[in-house]
Amino acid sequence: MATYHIETYGCTSNRGESRQIERKLRDAGHYRVDGPDEADVAILNTCTVVEKTERNMLRRAEELADETADLIVTGCMALAQGEQFADLDVRVLHWEDVPEAVTNGECPTTTPDAEPILDGVVGILPIARGCMSNCSYCITKFATGRVDSPPIEENVEKARALVHAGAKEIRITGQDTGVYGWDTGERKLPELLDRICDIEGEFRVRLGMANPGGVHGIHEELAEVFAENEKLYDFVHAPVQSGSDAVLEDMRRQHRVEKFREVVDAFDERLDHWTLSTDFIVGFPTEDEADHEQSMALLEEVRPERINITRFSKRPGTDAAEMKGLGGTVKKERSKAMTDLKMDVCREAHAAMVGDTREVLVVEEGTGDSVKCRDPAYRQVIVTDAESKDIEVGDFLEVEITANENVYCFGEPT
Numbered sequence: 001m002a003t004y005h006i007e008t009y010g011c012t013s014n015r016g017e018s019r020q021i022e023r024k025l026r027d028a029g030h031y032r033v034d035g036p037d038e039a040d041v042a043i044l045n046t047c048t049v050v051e052k053t054e055r056n057m058l059r060r061a062e063e064l065a066d067e068t069a070d071l072i073v074t075g076c077m078a079l080a081q082g083e084q085f086a087d088l089d090v091r092v093l094h095w096e097d098v099p100e101a102v103t104n105g106e107c108p109t110t111t112p113d114a115e116p117i118l119d120g121v122v123g124i125l126p127i128a129r130g131c132m133s134n135c136s137y138c139i140t141k142f143a144t145g146r147v148d149s150p151p152i153e154e155n156v157e158k159a160r161a162l163v164h165a166g167a168k169e170i171r172i173t174g175q176d177t178g179v180y181g182w183d184t185g186e187r188k189l190p191e192l193l194d195r196i197c198d199i200e201g202e203f204r205v206r207l208g209m210a211n212p213g214g215v216h217g218i219h220e221e222l223a224e225v226f227a228e229n230e231k232l233y234d235f236v237h238a239p240v241q242s243g244s245d246a247v248l249e250d251m252r253r254q255h256r257v258e259k260f261r262e263v264v265d266a267f268d269e270r271l272d273h274w275t276l277s278t279d280f281i282v283g284f285p286t287e288d289e290a291d292h293e294q295s296m297a298l299l300e301e302v303r304p305e306r307i308n309i310t311r312f313s314k315r316p317g318t319d320a321a322e323m324k325g326l327g328g329t330v331k332k333e334r335s336k337a338m339t340d341l342k343m344d345v346c347r348e349a350h351a352a353m354v355g356d357t358r359e360v361l362v363v364e365e366g367t368g369d370s371v372k373c374r375d376p377a378y379r380q381v382i383v384t385d386a387e388s389k390d391i392e393v394g395d396f397l398e399v400e401i402t403a404n405e406n407v408y409c410f411g412e413p414t
Contacts, residue, residue: 005039010047024099042068048077123167131175137320178214197229213254223266235378239279243298244291277306283331285323350404380408
C-alpha cells in the first residue's frame with residue numbers, strides 16, 4: 001500500500017474535502033507519513049482566494065515537486081487555474097479522483113473488518129474480501145488474498161440495515177466486485193444486485209470496481225440487471241489499464257482489449273444514458289510508443305466519462321518492480337497526452353447534458369452553500385444556494401442542467 005503526505009490550504013470546505021480524501025485512502029489500506037520526502041505520493045489541496053495565495057500555492061507546489069517522486073495538486077486553484085501548474089511535474093486532479101489515483105492502478109483494500117459503514121446518507125457495503133487476479137504490479141493482493149464471498153442473504157441483510165439506518169445511496173465495494181461468488185463456484189453478482197434493489201425504500205445503488213476479466217462472462221446478464229432496476233446507478237467502473245494486449249499480458253491482467261469492448265458494448269446496447277469509468281496505467285515498463293498509441297486510440301474509441309490515469313511506479317515485492325522501468329520524462333509526456341485527451345472526452349460528455357432535465361439525489365454538502373448531487377448515471381451535478389432553495393442532503397430533485405465544467409455540471413431545481 002502507498003504512503004501519502006497531504007497539505008491543505010484555504011477554507012473549511014477544503015479541509016472537509018481533505019478529510020474525505022484521507023478517509024478513502026485509509027479505507028484503501030494506505031497510511032499517512034509526516035513529510036513529503038517519506039511519502040510515495042504528496043497531495044496539495046490548494047486555495048485561490050487572492051493573487052498572493054495563488055503565488056504561495058505555486059511556490060509550495062514547486063517545493064513539493066522537488067521533495068517527492070509524485071505530486072497530486074487538487075482543490076480550488078487546481079480546478080479553476082490548472083494551467084498554472086503546467087510547467088511542473090504534477091498531476092492536477094479533481095478532489096474525487098485523488099484516492100483512486102493514489103492506488104497506482106491497484107485494487108482497493110476494504111476496511112479490516114469489512115463491515116458496512118454509514119457516512120451521512122451514503123452507506124458503504126463491502127460485499128467480499130480479496131480478488132481472483134494476480135496482476136504483476138499490484139501489492140494489494142499480498143494483503144487481501146483470494147476472494148472470500150459471504151452468502152447473498154448476508155449481504156442483502158447488511159444492505160437492508162443500511163437503508164433502515166437512513167442510507168439513500170449504497171456503494172457496493174470490494175477488491176473486484178465482478179468476481180463475487182467465484183470462490184463458491186457461482187457468478188452471484190447479478191442476483192445480489194437484484195436482491196438489494198428489491199429492498200423497500202427510496203435509495204440508489206452504485207456498483208464499485210469490477211475488472212473486465214471478472215465481469216466478462218456475466219456482462220450480458222449484468223447489463224440486463226442494470227436495465228431492469230431504476231435503483232441502480234447506470235455506472236460501471238471497469239479498469240482496462242492498457243489498450244495493448246501485449247502490455248495487458250505483461251501486467252497479467254485477466255482480460256484483453258476485445259473482452260473490455262464486449263463488456264462496454266453490452267451496456268451500450270441496453271442503456272441509453274450510462275457512465276463508463278475506467279483506468280489506464282501509463283508507462284508500464286514494457287509499454288513502447290506503439291502500445292501507448294493503442295491506449296490513446298482505445299480511449300478515443302470508447303470515450304469513458306470518468307478516466308483515472310496513473311503513472312506506473314514500482315511497488316516493493318511485485319514482479320513488475322523487477323522490470324527495467326521507463327524514464328520519468330517518457331511517463332510524464334505520455335500521461336500529459338492522455339490527460340489532455342481525457343479532458344476533451346469528459347468535457348464533451350458533460351457539455352452534452354446542458355439543457356437536459358434529470359432526477360438527482362443530493363448525496364453531500366459541497367463548497368459554500370452548494371450541494372453535490374448524482375444523476376441516474378452517477379454524474380455529478382452541483383446545485384448552488386441550497387439553503388435558500390430548501391434543499392437538504394438525502395433529497396431527490398428534478399433539475400435542469402444549466403452549465404458544465406470538465407467533470408461535473410450545474411443544475412437548477414425545476
